Amino acid sequence: QFTSAISLCSQSLMLAKAKEEWDQEIVDKQAEKERYLSERVTPLHTSGLSLSQLQDLCRELHEKVEIVDEERYDIEAKCNHNTREIKDLKIKVLDLRGKFKRPPLRRVRVSADAMLRALLGSKHKVSMDLRANLKSVKKEDTEKERPVEVGDWRKNVEAMSGMEGRKKMFDAAKSPTGQ
Secondary structure: OHHHHHHHHHHHHHHHHHHHHHHHHHHHHHHHHHHHHHHHOHHHHHHHHOOHHHHHHHHHHHHHHHHHHHHHHHHHHHHHHHHHHHHHHHHHHHHHHOOOOOOOOOOOOOOHHHHHHHHHHHHOOOOOOOHHHOOOOOOHHHHHHOOOOOHHHHHHHHHHHHHHHHHHHHHEEEEEEOO
C-alpha cells in the first residue's frame, strides 16, 4: 500500500509538471505568433484618409491577399500531387514484393578444389584432398553379437514390474555384455 501511494503521488506530480509545461508552451507559442505578426504586419493608419485613399488602400490589400492566396493554392496543389505520388509508389513497392517468390535454396556439392578455384581464381595451384587426411573407421558388427529376442511383450512387462524387474534392469546395464 505504501509503494502504491508513493507511485500515485509521483504520477500526480508528473502530470502536474507536464500540464505546467504544456501551458507554458502554449503561452510561448502565442507570444512568438504576436512577435512575428508585429514584425511582418505594419499597423494600418486609416484615420484622416479620404475616401479615394481608403479605396486605394483596400485595392492594394486585395491584391496582396490574391497573391498570397495564389501561392497557398500552388503549394497545396504541389503537396497533394506529392502525396498522391508517394501513395502510388508505395502501392508499386507492395505489388513488386508480392509478385516475386524467393526460390528454395538447393544444396550444391562443391569439392574443395573447386571452392578454392572460385575464391582465389587462377592463383590456386595446390590441390587439396581433404578426404585423404580423415581417419578410416571400420564399422563393427555389434548387431550380430546381440541376439534379438522376439517374444511376448506381456511377459517382459510382468517380469520387469516391481523391484525385482528394476534390479534386473540395473544388473543388465552394469554388465558389459548386456546379460
